[in-house]
């Protein structure tokens with residue numbers, strides 16, 4: 001199973017025409033000091049490029065959960081990593097706090113933020129903030145060519161609001177397309193879970209609300225294969 005194949009079938013859900021390169025996977029996992037983490041979560045593992053780096057860097061006793069929405073990719077990850085120390089769950093990333101109850105030390109994300117609906121983006125960021133331990137850290141990537149788009153700029157702004165330390169890597173050219181890594185740590189506990197503020201997203205409710213009810217979305221989904 002490959003990312004280009006899944007992109008042709010579900011372009012918005014997949015959000016990329018190619019899997020991340022080893023250079024990007026390295027940059028996503030290196031800042032997280034995974035060797036010290038007890039609980040690690042990967043969101044949107046796809047075909048497992050980043051998963052492989054996490055497995056190499058984590059310590060043997062740690063818990064590692066990978067949450068993938070696409071059931072076909074999730075099944076193929078279970079086959080690829082059978083016998084390795086990763087639990088693959090088929091679920092939306094926004095359900096994270098319901099799926100992993102221990103405080104999470106590190107979250108690494110391959111989610112296609114700019115293709116997600118605004119309520120989904122907010123629910124997922126809120127879920128990450130809620131699941132992370134006080135010292136917890138989070139990395140995610142963004143494509144350089146899309147950095148100017150409103151969803152990408154909104155993501156950058158939300159990270160600064162939600163976390164005490166936020167940095168961004170230089171552009172990693174050895175990836176298709178070139179991308180950079182956002183690193184965010186120490187979630188602010190005094191920031192309330194936010195909801196989309198204009199209520200006019202494409203998935204907004206017909207009553208003029210944003211359709212999320214302001215809560216973390218923890219849907220039970222049977223995603224289309």
Ligand SMILES: C[S@@+](CC[C@H](N)C(=O)[O-])C[C@H]1O[C@@H](n2cnc3c(N)ncnc32)[C@H](O)[C@@H]1O
Pocket residue numbers: 003013014015016018019020043044045046047048049050067068069070073091092093094109110111112
């Ligand atoms: C851009 S691909 C990245 C794949 C892989 N991490 C990599 O770097 O090559 C995005 C992945 O996120 C998954 N995904 C999209 N929305 C998701 C969601 N809400 N929850 C969990 N996974 C999601 C897609 O199915 C896809 O596997």
